[in-house]
Amino acid sequence: MFEGFANVWTPVFLARKLKKKPLPVMLAGEKLVFFRDAQGVANALFDRCPHRGVALSLGKVTPGGCLECPFHAWQFDGKGQAVHVPLNPDAKRERLFAHNVPVRELGGVIWAYTAAVAEAPSEPTVPDALTMKGVALTFLQLEWKAHWSRAMENMLDSPHVPFLHASTIGRFVRPYLKPDSRMDIEWEDTPYGGRTSSTIDERTEAGAALDFYKPNMMVLHIPIPGKVFRMHAFCVPVDDTHVRMLIIGARSFATLSWLNPVFNHSNAKIAEQDRAVVESSFPVQVPRPGDEVSVRTDKATLQFRKYYFAELHGSSSQPRVGRPAAEEPPGP
Ligand code: FES
Ligand SMILES: [Fe+2]
Numbered sequence: 340m341f342e343g344f345a346n347v348w349t350p351v352f353l354a355r356k357l358k359k360k361p362l363p364v365m366l367a368g369e370k371l372v373f374f375r376d377a378q379g380v381a382n383a384l385f386d387r388c389p390h391r392g393v394a395l396s397l398g399k400v401t402p403g404g405c406l407e408c409p410f411h412a413w414q415f416d417g418k419g420q421a422v423h424v425p426l427n428p429d430a431k432r433e434r435l436f437a438h439n440v441p442v443r444e445l446g447g448v449i450w451a452y453t454a455a456v457a458e459a460p461s462e463p464t465v466p467d468a469l470t471m472k473g474v475a476l477t478f479l480q481l482e483w484k485a486h487w488s489r490a491m492e493n494m495l496d497s498p499h500v501p502f503l504h505a506s507t508i509g510r511f512v513r514p515y516l517k518p519d520s521r522m523d524i525e526w527e528d529t530p531y532g533g534r535t536s537s538t539i540d541e542r543t544e545a546g547a548a549l550d551f552y553k554p555n556m557m558v559l560h561i562p563i564p565g566k567v568f569r570m571h572a573f574c575v576p577v578d579d580t581h582v583r584m585l586i587i588g589a590r591s592f593a594t595l596s597w598l599n600p601v602f603n604h605s606n607a608k609i610a611e612q613d614r615a616v617v618e619s620s621f622p623v624q625v626p627r628p629g630d631e632v633s634v635r636t637d638k639a640t641l642q643f644r645k646y647y648f649a650e651l652h653g654s655s656s657q658p659r660v661g662r663p664a665a666e667e668p669p670g671p
Contacts (some may be wrong), residue, residue, distance in 0.1 A: 340658065341366070341453040341655060343652055343653065344367035344368075344453055346452075346654060347452070347453055347553070347651070348443075348452050348453075349367075349452075349453060349463075349554060349576075350555075351448070351450060353449070353478050353585060354447050354448055356480070357375060357381055360374075360400065361373070361374040361395065361400060361406055362374070366576065367576040370385065370387065371385060372384055372395045372406065374400050374406050376404030377402070380417065380444075382442055383440050384415060384419050384437045385439075385440075389438075390411060391410055393408060393409065397409040405422055411425065411426075417439065418457060419438055419439040421437075438658060439457070441456065443462070445465045445470065446466075446469025446587075447476055447478060448465075448469070448587075450465075454656035455657075457659070466552060468558070468571070471591075474589050475589070475593075475595075475596065476587055476588065478586075478587055479584075479603055480583065480584070480585055480586075481584040482581060483581070483617060484581060485581070485614075486580065486582065487555060489620045490572075490584060490613075490617050491555055491643060492640040493613050494574065494613075495549060495642075496637075497549065497636075497639065499616075515539050520540050522538070523537065531550070532552045532556075532646075533642055534548055535548070535639040535642075537636075547559055547562055548562075554646075554650075555576070556571065556573050557573075558570070558571050567589060567590065568589070568592070570588055571586070572585070572586055573585040573587070588606055625643075627648060
């Protein structure tokens with residue numbers, strides 16, 4: 340399960356997308372179904388009824404906040420436990436369950452832990468601007484035809500900004516650029532991942548700091564004295580060839596909500612420039628460092644590759660043990 344992206348907390352999708360109906364969502368190659376219980380708390384099960392394998396997302400949420408399968412109307416709670424099995428009042432319900440994954444709702448985002456476990460061993464690391472008071476947030480959710488690792492590297496790659504983004508954010512950097520300019524990249528390991536910053540010809544004003552949050556998040560800090568101005572890019576694996584991009588802007592100025600479309604429009608334009616190159620990358624998944632040529636300014640992306648191949652590539656999780664697979668059929 341969750342091949343290549345197992346046993347981590349990840350952002351999954353924008354919380355505003357989860358309303359009253361069950362929502363099918365693909366995450367790292369697994370089909371999940373998200374739903375809210377009677378208290379509005381988000382839950383996720385594998386989107387496969389343990390009885391006859393049909394998609395639970397075709398069912399409905401009961402007034403009691405359980406997910407009801409469309410086929411024989413078994414009802415499951417947020418932990419996957421069967422709580423009602425019609426026509427079988429004598430069924431051993433404790434033996435009938437769907438697999439769940441741990442879920443949280445924080446900062447306008449739904450998060451999940453990529454393993455079929457009752458409880459996660461940790462909590463998600465949520466970049467602080469998402470839950471800061473006095474900060475306005477803008478949300479975009481996009482899907483690109485690419486492996487998430489290529490999208491993640493793009494987000495950590497400062498040297499492309501003056502070129503690919505010449506007409507958008509790059510135009511602030513271009514005035515400093517000379518044919519023989521030199522960029523220097525710093526990388527510092529942090530408890531959550533790493534921080535990278537860049538200078539061009541030793542000028543710091545051209546460079547903003549970028550945070551990498553394991554496993555798949557980037558936060559760009561745009562320096563405005565005394566203000567918070569950040570761009571978050573979360574690269575959520577859908578499957579081997581699709582990535583869900585959550586682009587979240589955070590600002591502590593011009594916080595009126597009618598300005599949100601202005602900020603979103605600019606973020607969408609920048610993302611569209613990135614999409615084109617990320618989707619064109621081959622091989623689809625980032626290769627091992629020696630399989631592509633690299634230079635000094637690739638420091639941050641090479642740090643990501645080191646982490647990716649050491650901790651995520653090849654990872655997988657097993658279905659939870661300790662729960663029997665299904666109820667024994669009744670004897671003749
Ligand atoms: S297939 Fe889901 S209840 Fe039978
Ligand atoms: Fe970019």
